[in-house]
Amino acid sequence: MTKSKNFFERLSITQELTISVIAVIFLMISLLGFIVAKALIKNNEEKIAWQKKSNLQIAISLLSDPIWTVDTNNIKNAAATFVKEDNQIIAVRVLDEYGDNLVESRDPSVNGSEFKELLKSKNRFIDAGDIKRNNEKIGSIEFIYSTQKFNDELTLLIIKLGLSFFVVGLGFGSIILWRLKKTITEPVNRIVEMSEKIAEGNYQFQVEEEYVLEFQQITDASNAAIRAINERDLELKRQIAKAEQATVAKSNFVSTMSHEIRTPLNAIIGLTELTLDSDLTTDQRDNLETAKLSADSLLSIINDILDFSKIEAGKLELEAMDFDIVEVLQECEKILALSARKKNIVLSSSFTMDENYVFKGDPFRVKQILLNLINNAIKFTSEGGEVHVRLDVLDRINRGALVRFEIQDNGIGIDKNKMDNLFEAFSQEDQSTTRKFGGTGLGLSISKKLIDLMGGVIGVESKVDVGSTFWFQIRLKEGR
Ligand SMILES: Nc1ncnc2c1ncn2[C@@H]1O[C@H](COP(=O)(O)OP(=O)(O)OP(=O)(O)O)[C@@H](O)[C@H]1O
Ligand SMILES: [Mg+2]
Numbered sequence: 001m002t003k004s005k006n007f008f009e010r011l012s013i014t015q016e017l018t019i020s021v022i023a024v025i026f027l028m029i030s031l032l033g034f035i036v037a038k039a040l041i042k043n044n045e046e047k048i049a050w051q052k053k054s055n056l057q058i059a060i061s062l063l064s065d066p067i068w069t070v071d072t073n074n075i076k077n078a079a080a081t082f083v084k085e086d087n088q089i090i091a092v093r094v095l096d097e098y099g100d101n102l103v104e105s106r107d108p109s110v111n112g113s114e115f116k117e118l119l120k121s122k123n124r125f126i127d128a129g130d131i132k133r134n135n136e137k138i139g140s141i142e143f144i145y146s147t148q149k150f151n152d153e154l155t156l157l158i159i160k161l162g163l164s165f166f167v168v169g170l171g172f173g174s175i176i177l178w179r180l181k182k183t184i185t186e187p188v189n190r191i192v193e194m195s196e197k198i199a200e201g202n203y204q205f206q207v208e209e210e211y212v213l214e215f216q217q218i219t220d221a222s223n224a225a226i227r228a229i230n231e232r233d234l235e236l237k238r239q240i241a242k243a244e245q246a247t248v249a250k251s252n253f254v255s256t257m258s259h260e261i262r263t264p265l266n267a268i269i270g271l272t273e274l275t276l277d278s279d280l281t282t283d284q285r286d287n288l289e290t291a292k293l294s295a296d297s298l299l300s301i302i303n304d305i306l307d308f309s310k311i312e313a314g315k316l317e318l319e320a321m322d323f324d325i326v327e328v329l330q331e332c333e334k335i336l337a338l339s340a341r342k343k344n345i346v347l348s349s350s351f352t353m354d355e356n357y358v359f360k361g362d363p364f365r366v367k368q369i370l371l372n373l374i375n376n377a378i379k380f381t382s383e384g385g386e387v388h389v390r391l392d393v394l395d396r397i398n399r400g401a402l403v404r405f406e407i408q409d410n411g412i413g414i415d416k417n418k419m420d421n422l423f424e425a426f427s428q429e430d431q432s433t434t435r436k437f438g439g440t441g442l443g444l445s446i447s448k449k450l451i452d453l454m455g456g457v458i459g460v461e462s463k464v465d466v467g468s469t470f471w472f473q474i475r476l477k478e479g480r
Helices: 012-067 072-085 111-121 147-199 213-276 282-314 327-340 363-379 433-437 443-453
Strands: 091-098 102-107 124-133 135-148 321-324 346-350 358-361 386-397 400-409 457-463 468-480
Touching: 012 072, 012 091, 012 124, 012 147, 072 091, 091 363, 111 135, 111 386, 124 147, 124 457, 135 147, 147 213, 147 433, 213 282, 282 443, 321 363, 327 346, 327 363, 327 386, 363 386, 363 400, 363 443, 363 468, 443 457, 443 468
Parallel strands: 346 386
Antiparallel strands: 091 102, 091 135, 124 135, 321 358, 358 468, 386 400, 400 468, 457 468
């Protein structure tokens, strides 16, 4: 079971690095911006305080004479100069010793109503000082500063500063990301590509050198592993070729041997049959009949071995001729009727009468399969049992059909553990089977291989002491 991943675990290295770098740079810029902005504000405040103080001092010394002589023009000029020179001063008011307005000079960009509003609002600061002559107050001066203007300027400055930090951060971040891409992301991607190739079973490549030490170590190890795999593959191929050669040699030997044994055996069988036709005493006849039975069973074993080795070597070819499959079934019944009768077993078959049973295929091999299966059913069913063969033509499509045979018996059945390799060669249920029933254990494996060659399937359902149903299905073309 795979653990469900959270957002960060789902990210690729590139995404994670990008997010981390952006986050670190953002934090650094914010911190730096905060420190710089704070210093700027402090610096500005000091500058303004100093400016205010010097404004007042200059005004006091400058206006002492004109106020004394009530030189309104001069006072006006001085006040206007202050307003003009210091852009934070909105207005300058000069009052006489009784506090009445002598002169008021205002920033021309601020109209009367705006000025009134400003005076009422919090965005202003009034700095006032007395003007003295011989230590006696002869008037006073008021500077009306706009903190709004000051704040606006500061905000603008901070925005500019933020923007330049942002641009510098962006550049810096891009450089870091570009380096990380070269040193981490790209090598990791190359390693991922390499692993994918290996997962696909492609080992025909060597990984290029990496210049980051850790990645170089990975690629060195991978290259060594790929070399080892390639060497092992080569060795395996050599071994397989050797084994294949040996198999071919073995099947050639087996088929030559079977041929060599068959020829004299056929002579023995033929001559025995001939002699059986002549006048013989009962003992002689019994002996000869036993000899013939043994020779027959020897021949069938040799035929099986020959078939098996032919199929193993891929040399068995199927016929393609028109035949009536019901006739094949009936021939099998006829051949095995005697052995069924000997064991008092009822051998029967069923099929739908009005079907067309002419197909194109190999009747000899179909017959061989059926004989094997029916023979087994008779062999592994006790006296008085029943064996039934059922033929069905399943779907007929495109001038072809799926033909199914079921061979059902109520014999000894098959143990569940033996079912798995039942169709493999030499797999008799146990050694006692060989002793009790005889046989080589080749019948089912030959049948399965023949059915495979016909593109069909074989299977079995069985219960110990209840019986077995072997079935097979083959797809055949419709005959003429
Ligand atoms: N109808 C059946 N009922 C019970 N067991 C069966 C049946 N058919 C096959 N078997 C089991 O499967 C084994 C393999 O069958 P297979 O036909 O391959 O070999 P065999 O009959 O023993 O020998 P051969 O067919 O080569 O003479 C048998 O030995 C038997 O144990
Ligand atoms: Mg058999």
